Amino acid sequence: MEKEQFEKRKKTLYDFICDDFYVPMKVKEIAIMLRVSKEQRHELQEVLDALIEEGKIEVSKKGKYTKATEKYLVGTYTANSRGFGFVTIEGEEEDIFISEENARGAIHLDVVQVELARNKTGKRREGTIVKILSHGLNRLVGTYQSSKTYGFVIPDNQRMLQDIFIPAERSMGAVTGHKVVAEITDYGKKGRKPEGKVVEVIGHVNDPGTDIMAIVKGYDLPIEFSDKIMRQVENVAKDVSEADMAGRMDLRDWQMVTIDGEEAKDLDDAVSLTMEGENYVLGVHIADVTNYVQEHSALDVEALERGTSVYLVDRVIPMLPHKLSNGICSLNAGENRLALSCIMTIDKKGKVIDHQIAETVICVDRRMSYASVKKILEDKDEAERAEYEELVPMFERMQELASLLRKKRMSRGSIDFDFPETKIILDKNGKPLSIAPYERNVATKIIEDFMLIANETVAQDYFWQELPFVYRTHETPDDEKIHKLATLIGNFGYTLHIGASEVHPKELQKLLGKIDGTDEEALISRLTLRSMKQAKYTTDNTGHFGLAASCYCHFTSPIRRYPDLQIHRIIKENLRGKLNDKRIAHYEKILPEVAKHSSEMERRADEAERETDKLKKAEYMEEHLGEVFEGVISSVTGWGIYVELPNTVEGLVHITALDDDFYHYQEETFELIGEATNKHYKLGQKVRVAAVSVDKLLRTIDFELAKEDEDLWEENP
Numbered sequence: 001m002e003k004e005q006f007e008k009r010k011k012t013l014y015d016f017i018c019d020d021f022y023v024p025m026k027v028k029e030i031a032i033m034l035r036v037s038k039e040q041r042h043e044l045q046e047v048l049d050a051l052i053e054e055g056k057i058e059v060s061k062k063g064k065y066t067k068a069t070e071k072y073l074v075g076t077y078t079a080n081s082r083g084f085g086f087v088t089i090e091g092e093e094e095d096i097f098i099s100e101e102n103a104r105g106a107i108h109l110d111v112v113q114v115e116l117a118r119n120k121t122g123k124r125r126e127g128t129i130v131k132i133l134s135h136g137l138n139r140l141v142g143t144y145q146s147s148k149t150y151g152f153v154i155p156d157n158q159r160m161l162q163d164i165f166i167p168a169e170r171s172m173g174a175v176t177g178h179k180v181v182a183e184i185t186d187y188g189k190k191g192r193k194p195e196g197k198v199v200e201v202i203g204h205v206n207d208p209g210t211d212i213m214a215i216v217k218g219y220d221l222p223i224e225f226s227d228k229i230m231r232q233v234e235n236v237a238k239d240v241s242e243a244d245m246a247g248r249m250d251l252r253d254w255q256m257v258t259i260d261g262e263e264a265k266d267l268d269d270a271v272s273l274t275m276e277g278e279n280y281v282l283g284v285h286i287a288d289v290t291n292y293v294q295e296h297s298a299l300d301v302e303a304l305e306r307g308t309s310v311y312l313v314d315r316v317i318p319m320l321p322h323k324l325s326n327g328i329c330s331l332n333a334g335e336n337r338l339a340l341s342c343i344m345t346i347d348k349k350g351k352v353i354d355h356q357i358a359e360t361v362i363c364v365d366r367r368m369s370y371a372s373v374k375k376i377l378e379d380k381d382e383a384e385r386a387e388y389e390e391l392v393p394m395f396e397r398m399q400e401l402a403s404l405l406r407k408k409r410m411s412r413g414s415i416d417f418d419f420p421e422t423k424i425i426l427d428k429n430g431k432p433l434s435i436a437p438y439e440r441n442v443a444t445k446i447i448e449d450f451m452l453i454a455n456e457t458v459a460q461d462y463f464w465q466e467l468p469f470v471y472r473t474h475e476t477p478d479d480e481k482i483h484k485l486a487t488l489i490g491n492f493g494y495t496l497h498i499g500a501s502e503v504h505p506k507e508l509q510k511l512l513g514k515i516d517g518t519d520e521e522a523l524i525s526r527l528t529l530r531s532m533k534q535a536k537y538t539t540d541n542t543g544h545f546g547l548a549a550s551c552y553c554h555f556t557s558p559i560r561r562y563p564d565l566q567i568h569r570i571i572k573e574n575l576r577g578k579l580n581d582k583r584i585a586h587y588e589k590i591l592p593e594v595a596k597h598s599s600e601m602e603r604r605a606d607e608a609e610r611e612t613d614k615l616k617k618a619e620y621m622e623e624h625l626g627e628v629f630e631g632v633i634s635s636v637t638g639w640g641i642y643v644e645l646p647n648t649v650e651g652l653v654h655i656t657a658l659d660d661d662f663y664h665y666q667e668e669t670f671e672l673i674g675e676a677t678n679k680h681y682k683l684g685q686k687v688r689v690a691a692v693s694v695d696k697l698l699r700t701i702d703f704e705l706a707k708e709d710e711d712l713w714e715e716n717p
Contacts, residue, residue: 009047017057017067024064053133055113072113076136077129079108081158087114087127094125102128107187107194108159109136139183140164141218143205143697144174144198153182153196156218158698162193170197177205179214208429211619211696212314212612219608221310222302225321229298233321236292236299237328240336244291245361251341252363255394256285258331259447262369266309266318266325267332268559270339270364271450273397279353280346280401284454285362287329288338289558290568293320304594307601309560313424313612318560325559333367340568342454342555346401350408355457357571366391373443399442402449409452413506413548417525422648424616432620435647451556452547458571459553463541467579468587469570470563470595472552474535474544476502481531488527488670492520492684505548520684522644523634527683534603537563537595539588563598566591614699617649621701622694628706633685636672638665641681643689643703651701653689658705 036044051057055074075089083100106129113131142153151171153164164182174180181200188194203210256272272283293299310317318325331337339362345354375381423438462469482503486496515521544552558564573579635642640654661674671682689703
């Protein structure tokens with residue numbers, strides 16, 4: 001039975017059982033009522049079984065089917081390494097807490113039926129898992145340990161609390177210390193471990209690259225492209241021909257550049273800037289990737305599945321094959337390239353007074369790096385300015401316009417988080433040599449401002465045309481989190497004005513302005529960010545809180561983000577007059593799933609990137625055990641204090657490592673207080689710590705307060 005037909009039958013049957021006139025029936029009676037023949041009765045049973053599996057219906061001991069009682073909810077179980085977990089119900093914001101004894105054998109990512117407990121305290125909901133409906137985890141990555149006749153896989157994912165038993169004949173020859181991918185064949189029962197088989201040996205834990213590849217496999221990130229896709233790439237990755245350029249705006253004589261990191265190879269945006277009287281004419285020219293990635297092609301299906309490129313510490317896992325992303329789709333200097341351009345006329349106040357979106361052909365003059373443009377504009381480096389003499393006036397105009405755009409954005413309340421990203425340098429064996437903050441500069445800010453205004457302009461255009469589209473949205477933060485933030489910053493002498501119903505982004509922006517340049521800047525910025533919701537892709541335009549923008553989308557990176565590629569396709573069809581009722585209906589049907597899947601893939605990529613960074617930070621600190629560093633308390637918990645070093649490495653000082661005093665955690669002021677000594681450890685406090693241990697599997701670092709600084713708390717009470 002086809003999936004679509006099966007889903008339709010499920011809906012029909014469920015609607016029938018939910019009908020007010022329905023009385024509990026056996027399968028034979030249902031078959032008679034729905035005129036299902038004897039030959040098809042097994043198919044009816046399959047549909048009934050699927051509805052039971054999903055927790056939508058129940059069957060009595062007498063074999064009669066009814067709608068599931070309201071006391072049960074169905075959701076996905078997320079385990080915690082400490083034994084408890086949470087069930088997430090689709091469409092509901094609050095999770096249900098599941099204690100260890102109420103998990104009833106459920107493992108991470110199981111779809112479960114949960115019964116709510118009576119909520120007497122008014123705190124978060126709690127429940128008991130009554131039934132495991134399906135298992136969401138069937139493969140995992142771990143370390144193999146062998147015995148004579150069997151072995152075990154110890155999962156890397158700490159949410160998977162049990163080892164996997166592996167019969168010797170199903171070990172693929174793995175030996176102790178091998179990182180492997182294991183498939184679970186039996187989920188076990190009480191008192192019996194899950195059982196599985198090794199399906200891939202990644203390499204030994206001590207082999208270079210095995211550690212990162214284990215994370216790649218653990219997040220199920222696709223690495224290779226199929227032969228079919230690579231053949232398709234060979235066919236489409238041809239030089240730009242006269243036929244390709246026909247009917248496009250020819251901008252090859254416009255002065256334009258790309259500005260990227262020195263190591264970047266997939267250059268998907270170029271910029272140009274001229275003057276028209278007192279107005280600026282800014283061109284943001286984006287690689288026309290859809291010209292090479294046709295809808296429904298194998299390339300397109302794979303790009304949608306991946307959703308995004310993933311940038312790990314030692315490699316890039318691209319959304320599109322390198323022959324496209326680094327080749328014909330990359331806006332390489334001196335080469336004819338097809339683009340989708342957003343050309344904006346901007347007045348002296350930073351307002352876009354006119355714009356045009358067009359299919360174009362371009363030829364980039366120079367490939368610039370952020371470092372080089374910084375030298376020209378900030379350092380006034382004579383050699384660099386001489387090297388790019390013909391471009392210097394344009395760069396100076398760009399700096400001027402970027403400043404105007406930023407000022408206008410700030411005036412409406414846009415929040416600018418100036419976090420240093422982590423730059424980790426590895427040697428050829430993947431060993432970390434140095435870790436340092438990767439600071440923004442004048443050049444990175446120019447590109448950032450130009451991309452933001454292009455994204456906003458395109459989103460506004462399509463919102464007012466009322467056409468199907470994918471927006472980048474960011475919801476207003478929850479009241480509870482904002483009030484908690486207000487309490488926390490009160491400890492530092494700052495206040496936050498919260499309106500009757502919600503906070504305005506301008507208030508958070510003002511706060512970031514007040515802390516600019518202070519010792520607590522990085523800390524409060526991070527806490528402010530944590531109080532906000534995650535941005536996501538949606539088909540409804542609900543605005544972008546963080547940017548204080550009524551309309552926003554992602555238009556500028558179709559090489560590495562599928563939503564950008566998707567809206568390029570819509571824009572081009574619209575420009576060509578082909579967006580008829582049939583195509584509009586098509587996009588209205590597919591876009592919700594595109595937006596949802598793209599958001600999920602973005603989360604997966606972010607998590608994998610974070611895990612590889614944490615792994616290399618732990619590995620780096622392993623070489624610096626015993627050394628003393630100055631840091632800032634970045635978080636305070638009931639089990640200790642987290643300290644962040646200037647190079648962005650974070651570690652934990654356990655309560656037991658503070659001293660022999662008994663400490664209690666005061667949630668209202670976010671500090672640990674010694675009962676006997678009255679020592680205070682609070683957020684933002686400077687401390688000196690020694691690195692004492694590292695756990696590369698857990699990717700954690702443990703600190704102790706440095707001996708010579710035991711009394712430092714007295715200076716920072």
